[in-house]
Amino acid sequence: xxxxxxxxxxxxxxxxxxxxxxxxxxxxxxxxxxxxxxxxxxxxxxxxxxxxxxxxxxx
Numbered sequence: 040x041x042x043x044x045x046x047x048x049x050x051x052x053x054x055x056x057x058x059x060x061x062x063x064x065x066x067x068x069x070x071x072x073x074x075x076x077x078x079x080x081x082x083x084x085x086x087x088x089x090x091x092x093x094x095x096x097x098x
Contacts, residue, residue, distance in 0.1 A: 059095050066091045 040059035
């Protein structure tokens with residue numbers, strides 16, 4: 040599958056409520072994992088998570 044088709048599918052998924060919910064859960068999980076792996080960078084991780092949640096309309 041071409042990268043452009045993957046990007047199109049991802050963008051299409053973010054247009055739906057269910058897609059945004061799943062992306063939000065994945066964002067939270069990734070941030071939690073990153074915090075455990077690198078506690079020193081907690082502030083940067085929190086900032087990135089906040090930006091992602093804002094983009095998704097959840098925060």
